[in-house]
Amino acid sequence: MFQITRGAPVYDVVIIGxxxxxxxxxxxxxxxxxxxxxxxxxxxxxxxxxFKMLEWPYQVPHRGAGEGGASYFGKGRAFGFFSAHAGxxxxxxxxxxxAEGSKxxxxxxxxxxxxxxxxxxxxxxxxxxDLKPYSRDGIGSDWPISYEDIAPYYDKAExxxxxxxxxxxxxxxxxxxxxxxxPPRVHEVLIKKASDKLGIPCIPNRLAVITQPTNxxxxxxxxxxxxxxxxxxxxxxxxxxxxxxxxxxxKVTLITNAMARELITNDEGKVTAVSYVDKLTRxxxxxxxxxxxxxxxxxxxxxLLLNSKGKGHENGLGNSSGTxxxxxxxxxxxxxxxRIPALxxxxxxxxxxxxxxxxxxxxxxxxxxxxxxxxxxxxIGGGYNMPGIGSFAGVCRQHEGYGDxxxxxxxxxxxxxxxxAGRGEMIPNKDxxxxxxxxxxxxxxxxxxxxxxxxxxxxxxxxxxxxKTFTDLIETMGGTVxxxxxxxxxxxxTGGDIIHExxxxxxxxxxxxxxxxxxxxxxxxxxxxxxxxxxxxxxPDKNPTLTIVALAxxxxxxxxxxxRKGNV
Amino acid sequence: xxITTRRDILGTIASAALxxxxxxxxxxxxxxxxxKSAVATGGVYKPKALTAHEFDxxxxxxxxxxxxxxxxxxxxxxDLLSSQNPEMLAIYTGGIAWLDEAMKHHHQTDFLSAKPExxxxxxxxxxxxxxxxxxxxxxxxxxDWARRMTVDAYYTSAAGMKEIGYSGNRxxxxxxxxxxxxxxxxxxxxxx
Numbered sequence: 001m002f003q004i005t006r007g008a009p010v011y012d013v014v015i016i017g018x019x020x021x022x023x024x025x026x027x028x029x030x031x032x033x034x035x036x037x038x039x040x041x042x043x044x045x046x047x048x049x050x051f052k053m054l055e056w057p058y059q060v061p062h063r064g065a066g067e068g069g070a071s072y073f074g075k076g077r078a079f080g081f082f083s084a085h086a087g088x089x090x091x092x093x094x095x096x097x098x099a100e101g102s103k104x105x106x107x108x109x110x111x112x113x114x115x116x117x118x119x120x121x122x123x124x125x126x127x128x129x130d131l132k133p134y135s136r137d138g139i140g141s142d143w144p145i146s147y148e149d150i151a152p153y154y155d156k157a158e159x160x161x162x163x164x165x166x167x168x169x170x171x172x173x174x175x176x177x178x179x180x181x182x183p184p185r186v187h188e189v190l191i192k193k194a195s196d197k198l199g200i201p202c203i204p205n206r207l208a209v210i211t212q213p214t215n216x217x218x219x220x221x222x223x224x225x226x227x228x229x230x231x232x233x234x235x236x237x238x239x240x241x242x243x244x245x246x247x248x249x250x251k252v253t254l255i256t257n258a259m260a261r262e263l264i265t266n267d268e269g270k271v272t273a274v275s276y277v278d279k280l281t282r283x284x285x286x287x288x289x290x291x292x293x294x295x296x297x298x299x300x301x302x303x304l305l306l307n308s309k310g311k312g313h314e315n316g317l318g319n320s321s322g323t324x325x326x327x328x329x330x331x332x333x334x335x336x337x338x339r340i341p342a343l344x345x346x347x348x349x350x351x352x353x354x355x356x357x358x359x360x361x362x363x364x365x366x367x368x369x370x371x372x373x374x375x376x377x378x379x380i381g382g383g384y385n386m387p388g389i390g391s392f393a394g395v396c397r398q399h400e401g402y403g404d405x406x407x408x409x410x411x412x413x414x415x416x417x418x419x420x421a422g423r424g425e426m427i428p429n430k431d432x433x434x435x436x437x438x439x440x441x442x443x444x445x446x447x448x449x450x451x452x453x454x455x456x457x458x459x460x461x462x463x464x465x466x467x468k469t470f471t472d473l474i475e476t477m478g479g480t481v482x483x484x485x486x487x488x489x490x491x492x493x494t495g496g497d498i499i500h501e502x503x504x505x506x507x508x509x510x511x512x513x514x515x516x517x518x519x520x521x522x523x524x525x526x527x528x529x530x531x532x533x534x535x536x537x538x539x540p541d542k543n544p545t546l547t548i549v550a551l552a553x554x555x556x557x558x559x560x561x562x563x564r565k566g567n568v
Numbered sequence: 569x570x571i572t573t574r575r576d577i578l579g580t581i582a583s584a585a586l587x588x589x590x591x592x593x594x595x596x597x598x599x600x601x602x603x604k605s606a607v608a609t610g611g612v613y614k615p616k617a618l619t620a621h622e623f624d625x626x627x628x629x630x631x632x633x634x635x636x637x638x639x640x641x642x643x644x645x646x647d648l649l650s651s652q653n654p655e656m657l658a659i660y661t662g663g664i665a666w667l668d669e670a671m672k673h674h675h676q677t678d679f680l681s682a683k684p685e686x687x688x689x690x691x692x693x694x695x696x697x698x699x700x701x702x703x704x705x706x707x708x709x710x711x712d713w714a715r716r717m718t719v720d721a722y723y724t725s726a727a728g729m730k731e732i733g734y735s736g737n738r739x740x741x742x743x744x745x746x747x748x749x750x751x752x753x754x755x756x757x758x759x760x
């Protein structure tokens with residue numbers, strides 16, 4: 001079934017995807033009076049109904065274990081039942097494949113706001129040197145833009161969405177427009193003392209959480225549940241902070257359950273419409289546009305370009321360079337935790353705070369020599385978190401027994417653990433990319449992605465450095481690390497696990513090696529832009545969301561200016 | 569219904585919060601309402617998946633594993649999940665039958681009717697991996713399931729949250745870390 005409504009409106013911009021990139025573009029363009037249509041592959045969102053903020057486990061008969069106790073069989077929702085996402089590592093009827101010899105996990109969230117509804121809110125600027133990695137160490141490629149190009153947009157992004165932090169003057173963690181970060185929790189105080197001793201900076205965290213009323217949004221109420229979604233929008237989600245407010249301008253047509261299939265081009269090679277599947281009726285529809293903004297996520301945007309084949313672009317649209325799908329990376333990940341005896345028997349108190357750590361450690365060896373390129377930052381965990389399914393599985397396993405002694409062991413254990421997680425830079429390599437799998441289509445008939453993924457020594461050595469550092473931190477705090485003799489290949493995260501996939505439609509100065517120019521505009525098709533993490537040239541040791549917002553804002557400004565000049 | 573109550577709570581937060589930092593009494597109200605809405609519906613629970621005998625046996629077992637577990641609705645939690653999942657149900661019907669058989673073998677009675685000291689004698693074996701033999705392995709595996717799920721049920725209940733001293737899941741006006749807690753930890757740390 002194929003439907004084109006005659007006399008259907010032509011939108012100035014059709015934006016595909018409503019996450020951090022799509023939400024930002026929607027807000028920026030709508031505020032400029034530009035008519036946009038926003039396609040979202042998932043349903044709409046009603047925060048008050050959908051978010052499980054302040055719900056107790058006992059208000060749900062299964063307590064969070066899922067129907068039939070799914071989580072006991074490894075089948076529960078990713079990040080737990082109460083998480084705000086609407087997706088997961090696998091989506092029914094929407095598969096992806098992984099090439100033999102590779103491992104890759106792809107997290108997708110189909111809902112207005114995408115992954116910003118549940119993400120960790122960590123908001124770190126890339127450093128000046130992050131954008132010129134090749135110039136610095138001869139590996140990878142430089143970005144076609146410099147820190148000065150993006151800094152004004154970091155300013156705007158931070159001021160608008162609200163980010164906590166403090167001015168520190170650390171080159172690897174540039175300062176920004178910050179709101180006050182709440183004070184550290186007890187375990188964080190100890191961690192800071194340990195890091196001070198080891199010469200590792202440990203500073204107030206930079207989270208997209210507001211601690212003062214901002215643009216009509218109330219300050220954080222410190223329930224510690226950002227991952228469940230915040231009903232009063234005291235943290236950043238593109239749905240609540242950008243899409244819903246943008247809709248009030250009357251310039252936004254939001255179309256939910258719309259899974260983009262293909263970009264339709266005319267004889268001059270320009271995109272004239274987006275073909276999409278209305279998931280509710282499984283009918284194909286088209287929406288006409290003057291320009292299109294891909295913001296479906298790094299890999300979904302890649303898939304859409306590769307699936308848009310036609311005369312003159314048999315390998316996918318905007319892919320004359322043949323590099324669409326290449327240069328894919330995730331951040332490296334490694335975690336280590338331990339019990340800290342100093343915390344045992346501490347007077348109980350509510351330490352929920354923001355939904356995340358109140359301190360973090362930026363990369364500190366950027367001007368020192370290490371046996372691996374680039375670096376990582378350290379995220380910390382611990383405290384009296386709300387008990388949930390599995391919270392005390394470790395005590396049960398270790399203590400065994402039953403009765404009052406088990407109860408005491410659990411009581412004594414509560415809140416005494418700390419954990420460290422490293423997030424580091426992966427170097428793009430030729431064995432890591434995604435492409436269309438010619439053998440498999442999803443339930444809408446859309447060809448799916450096949451992933452190839454390989455870590456190299458650069459990442460393995462970095463993870464070994466993380467393990468050493470975290471061990472030092474734990475031991476400095478008086479904890480004991482259980483020796484782990486598994487090979488480093490087992491210790492590093494699986495590709496995709498960190499959910500920081502970037503780079504598959506990269507920007508650059510040379511159209512032969514980069515599909516996009518320095519404004520994230522397609523070199524081949526001038527009315528196609530990309531506003532998610534696909535344009536990233538490298539994947540620095542900073543979570544990508546803040547840079548997605550800043551870069552999308554810059555791209556939207558550029559597009560609006562080009563439209564005003566009549567260039568697109 | 570909890571959901572309606574929760575809406576009210578959220579309304580309180582949203583309206584109070586929009587005016588600025590939450591008033592302390594509004595925050596307290598939120599906490600109390602949330603706690604109230606969680607009070608069990610009362611009445612006698614009718615097992616959905618287990619037989620009366622199985623359910624009574626499970627209830628007794630849960631209470632031995634964690635004194636007070638019935639306050640946390642542990643047996644009800646397990647029965648409910650078992651009613652939704654044949655794999656879970658088989659673990660519990662099989663495990664409870666195993667307990668009964670083991671007890672009959674030694675003391676000619678089922679687990680529920682056995683003397684407390686005989687129950688303890690059996691569970692003292694099942695509670696530890698080191699006691700694993702061909703005769704005990706199935707029982708140890710079952711006990712591990714029952715222990716994990718009893719612990720989960722109890723500490724996700726209002727009674728368990730209170731007992732363990734979790735005092736969050738509520739709106740507060742300002743985040744503070746008590747100085748006495750910091751002092752306590754530092755005094756016991758290598759940084760003293």
